[in-house]
Amino acid sequence: xxxxxxxxxxxxxxxxxxxxxxxxxxxxxxxxxxxxxxxxxxxxxxxxxxxxxxxxxxxxxxxxxxxxxxxxxxxxxxxxxxxxxxxxxxxxxxxxxxxxxxxxxxxxxxxxxxxxxxxxxxxxxxxxxxxxxxxxxxxxxxxxxxxxxxxxxxxxxxxxxxxxxxxxxxxxxxxxxxxxxxxxxxxxxxxxxxxxxxxxxxxxxxxxxxxxxxxxxxxxxxxxxxxxxxxxxxxxxxxxxxxxxxxxxxxxxxxxxxxxxxxxxxxxxxxxxxxxxxxxxxxxxxxxxxxxxxxxxxxxxxxxxxxxxxxxxxxxxxxxxxxxxxxxxxxxxxxxxxxxxxxxxxxxxxxxxxxxxxxxxxxxxxxxxxxxxxxxxxxxxxxxxxxxxxxxxxxxxxxxxxxxxxxxxxxxxxxxxxxxxx
Amino acid sequence: xxxxxxxxxxxxxxxxxxxxxxxxxxxxxxxxxxxxxxxxxxxxxxxxxxxxxxxxxxxxxxxxxxxxxxxxxxxxxxxxxxxxxxxxxxxxxxxxxxxxxxxxxxxxxxxxxxxxxxxxxxxxxxxxxxxxxxxxxxx
Numbered sequence: 001x002x003x004x005x006x007x008x009x010x011x012x013x014x015x016x017x018x019x020x021x022x023x024x025x026x027x028x029x030x031x032x033x034x035x036x037x038x039x040x041x042x043x044x045x046x047x048x049x050x051x052x053x054x055x056x057x058x059x060x061x062x063x064x065x066x067x068x069x070x071x072x073x074x075x076x077x078x079x080x081x082x083x084x085x086x087x088x089x090x091x092x093x094x095x096x097x098x099x100x101x102x103x104x105x106x107x108x109x110x111x112x113x114x115x116x117x118x119x120x121x122x123x124x125x126x127x128x129x130x131x132x133x134x135x136x137x138x139x140x141x142x143x144x145x146x147x148x149x150x151x152x153x154x155x156x157x158x159x160x161x162x163x164x165x166x167x168x169x170x171x172x173x174x175x176x177x178x179x180x181x182x183x184x185x186x187x188x189x190x191x192x193x194x195x196x197x198x199x200x201x202x203x204x205x206x207x208x209x210x211x212x213x214x215x216x217x218x219x220x221x222x223x224x225x226x227x228x229x230x231x232x233x234x235x236x237x238x239x240x241x242x243x244x245x246x247x248x249x250x251x252x253x254x255x256x257x258x259x260x261x262x263x264x265x266x267x268x269x270x271x272x273x274x275x276x277x278x279x280x281x282x283x284x285x286x287x288x289x290x291x292x293x294x295x296x297x298x299x300x301x302x303x304x305x306x307x308x309x310x311x312x313x314x315x316x317x318x319x320x321x322x323x324x325x326x327x328x329x330x331x332x333x334x335x336x337x338x339x340x341x342x343x344x345x346x347x348x349x350x351x352x353x354x355x356x357x358x359x360x361x362x363x364x365x366x367x368x369x370x371x372x373x374x375x376x377x378x379x380x381x382x383x384x385x386x387x388x389x390x391x392x393x394x395x396x397x398x399x400x401x402x403x404x405x406x407x408x409x410x411x412x413x414x415x416x417x418x419x420x421x422x
Numbered sequence: 423x424x425x426x427x428x429x430x431x432x433x434x435x436x437x438x439x440x441x442x443x444x445x446x447x448x449x450x451x452x453x454x455x456x457x458x459x460x461x462x463x464x465x466x467x468x469x470x471x472x473x474x475x476x477x478x479x480x481x482x483x484x485x486x487x488x489x490x491x492x493x494x495x496x497x498x499x500x501x502x503x504x505x506x507x508x509x510x511x512x513x514x515x516x517x518x519x520x521x522x523x524x525x526x527x528x529x530x531x532x533x534x535x536x537x538x539x540x541x542x543x544x545x546x547x548x549x550x551x552x553x554x555x556x557x558x559x560x561x
Contacts, residue, residue, distance in 0.1 A: 315551065315559045347455055370552055377457065379534045391551040391559070407549045407559075408460045409511035418460075419452040422534045 016160035019219050023212040026241050027167055028264075033257045035059060038242035041235070042253055045138055048235035055124045055132075056252035058117035062280030063174055063245045064181060065110040066205050066256040068095060070247035072114055073254060076125055077133025094185030109282040121252075132251030135204060138236055139211060164213040166268035169291060171209035173270050174278065176293050177286045205247040205254070208240045215240070244280075257281060265290055267383050273299060273324060289320035298324065306334055310392075319389055327374070327388050335359035339371060343400040347421030348378040351386070353400035355393075369395035373403040378421035424496065424527075429536045433478055433494050433529040449525045449538035457534045458482070458549035458559045459491050459515070467543050469519040470501035474526070479504070481515045481528075481546060491530050493546075496538075498524030513558065515546040 043053040058073060060066045071092050078085040099107040118125070125132075215237040221227040229237075240246065245256035261279040265271035269291030270278060276285030276296060287296045294317050298304055304312075304321040309330070312318040322330045336356035345351040354374040363369065370392045377387045397403040405415035426447050454461045459482060478494040479502055493502055504516040518539065520526045526539040528546075549559045 313557075347453075366552070368552070368555070377534075378455070379457075379530075391549075394552045407551060408455075408547050409513050409550065410460070410462065410547075414453060414462065417453050418455055419450045420448065420537065421455040422457070422530070422537055 015223055016216075016220060017163070019216050019223070020160045020163040020212075023208075023216055024163055024167070024268075027170070027208050027212055028262055029258055030260055030262055031258060033243060033255075035255075035257075038239070038255060041239040041242045042246070042248075042255065045232070045235040045239040046136075046248075048232040049136075049138055051136060051250070052129075054249070054251055054253045055128060056121040058114075058121060058252070058254050060113050060117070060254060060256050061109065061282035062259075062284035063178055063205065063207070063256055064106075064284045065113055065280075065282055066245050066247055066254050067178055067182075068092075068099065068110055069114045069117060069254045070205060070249070071095060072118060073252055074133045074249065076118060077128060077249075077252070091185055094188055098181065098185055103283070106283040110284070113282065125252075128251050132249070134250045136248050136250050138232070138248055139206070139214065160216075163268065164216060167209045167212045170270055171207055173288055173291065173293050174207070174209075174286055180293075205245045205256070206240075207245040207256075208243065211236065211240050265383075267291075267381075275299060289324065292316050292320050294320050306330075310334075315389070315391070319387070322390060323387075327390070330390075331356065331374070336372065340399045343404075345375065345378070345404070345421070346401075346416050347418035348376070351376040351378065353404050355397070355400040355403050357395075366392065371395050371397065371403065373400060373407065375404065424538070426536055429494070429496075429527045429529060429538075432496075433492060433527070433536075447527065447536045447538045449540045451540040451542050454528075454537045454539070456491060456528050456530055456537050459528065460547045460549070461518070461528065461537065461539060462545045462547065464517070464543055464545045467517055467545065469543050470503040470517040471519075472501055472503050474500045474502050478529070482548060491528060491534075493518065494527045494529060496525045496527055500524055500526040509545075511547075511550075512556070513547045513550055515548055518544045518546055520544075 039057050042057065046053050056073070058069050060069045071088060075085070075088040075092050078088050080086070080089065096111075099110060101107075102110075215233065218229045218233045218237070222229045243255055244258040247254040247256075257280075259278045259280050261276075263270070263272035263275075263277045267290075270286070270288035271290045272288065275287075276299070277288040278286045285296060287294050287299050289299065298317070298321050303324050309318055309321045309325070312321060325333065334356075336359060339355040339357055342352035342354055345353050356372045356374060358370060358372060371394070373391045373393050375389050375391065377389070380386055391403075391407055393403040393406055397406050401416060402412045405412040408415065424447055426445050429447055452463060474493060474495045476495075478492045480490060480492050481502075481504075482491040493500070498521055500521065501519040502516055505514045508514050518526060520539055520541045520543075522541045524541065528537045528539065530536070550556045551559050
């Protein structure tokens with residue numbers, strides 16, 4: 001554990017914030033891992049849960065690399081005559097094809113790192129035990145975790161729980177990006193009902209970001225209610241503090257070094273307006289706009305032009321692109337003329353609904369004539385601002401209220417009857 | 423009626439940023455909206471029969487953001503029948519029935535806080551937008 005216990009004089013909230021703060025420093029670190037020390041910590045974490053030390057440790061430079069190496073390692077160790085072996089083979093093949101579509105530098109680096117790592121490990125892979133390559137679980141169970149969080153009163157400290165949520169959120173953002181890379185290969189291979197489970201298996205790697213909240217809970221339990229930190233949890237803590245991401249298997253682990261750059265907004269969400277929010281040493285990146293994963297080109301250079309923005313199918317991503325441009329500028333840039341008067345937003349006191357016509361030159365953006373409804377969230381974001389959204393609606397809606405009602409498929413009268421919006 | 427912090431604690435969501443967590447969450451029986459989800463009173467619908475699990479149920483799961491809406495029972499067990507077909511307009515998420523004496527909370531994991539829902543039967547709908555044809559709002 002990287003943080004010492006609290007003195008008895010500290011208030012619980014202070015303890016929580018200090019412990020969370022220490023983990024945040026680790027999670028935000030962009031220093032190269034001390035690989036020797038990390039490997040020792042990883043071996044101890046296996047032993048602490050009663051597993052033999054892993055004979056094979058393969059280092060990669062990004063979570064995408066880690067995911068690919070994990071697949072390759074499992075395929076190398078799998079019984080290829082089984083259904084799982086066959087599935088891994090096909091998945092790996094699809095993935096390799098997908099990697100070839102990546103920017104040459106990134107794909108080549110990942111491929112070279114992966115092949116090099118496996119080649120170096122080959123002598124030990126040849127003598128690996130029959131169980132090698134199966135997934136192992138090193139994390140405390142979910143119910144133990146929530147019990148700890150409850151007993152330590154972690155959720156009562158707004159500062160601490162916000163910081164912890166941010167950590168989990170970062171992880172979710174990178175996982176989501178990995179998920180997108182996976183979706184194609186998975187969809188080509190699997191029936192709908194199998195996808196979720198296999199997906200969970202493939203994206204089973206975890207990071208300092210993912211598990212920091214588990215370890216914080218454990219540490220607070222020790223400091224505040226005298227519960228000893230279980231040896232396995234302590235060993236896990238040491239290992240994840242020394243690593244970026246980690247895919248543990250029986251007899252082997254794929255270890256991923258930390259990112260080389262990490263950018264946050266003042267609410268601690270992954271964010272960078274003029275480039276990727278996170279960069280790894282092999283060139284893999286993830287771009288985020290205030291915590292929403294966005295395509296890299298949205299935050300590169302001049303960003304998206306009007307046409308690209310309006311044809312983006314994902315409303316959150318489109319909003320991010322418009323926010324980068326600025327709503328006021330967008331409405332002007334698009335030459336949008338307001339239709340009718342402002343209409344009070346039902347259930348959202350003080351806010352109005354505004355309907356705009358698309359300018360002549362954007363009339364062909366959609367196959368059918370459309371207008372854009374400008375709405376403002378009923379609740380503030382964490383930074384205190386209210387997000388404004390633009391939603392396309394059919395051009396035959398007569399006014400802003402009807403437009404808002406149409407987005408939910410209800411009558412204007414029913415929409416106007418909203419008691420409360422949040 | 424419960425205060426927001428209590429609702430969020432039980433939903434396992436943790437404290438929100440700028441929302442005042444000590445405010446009361448009114449329990450209402452009329453129409454309410456939470457971001458891109460709307461709750462509409464539908465007394466004429468057959469009541470839902472699937473009990474809401476203690477851990478709640480996720481009614482919307484976002485793709486790119488952290489936009490997640492979950493339903494939770496309060497003071498009794500509520501019922502929610504998810505509708506994977508989306509109903510006539512393709513927007514229906516499901517039917518919620520809150521028995522007398524109970525309430526339900528719709529909780530958003532990011533900025534929208536919580537909405538309290540009193541006894542009755544309701545339709546939950548997702549927002550849509552129009553891009554030549556109607557489609558669900560993707561986030």
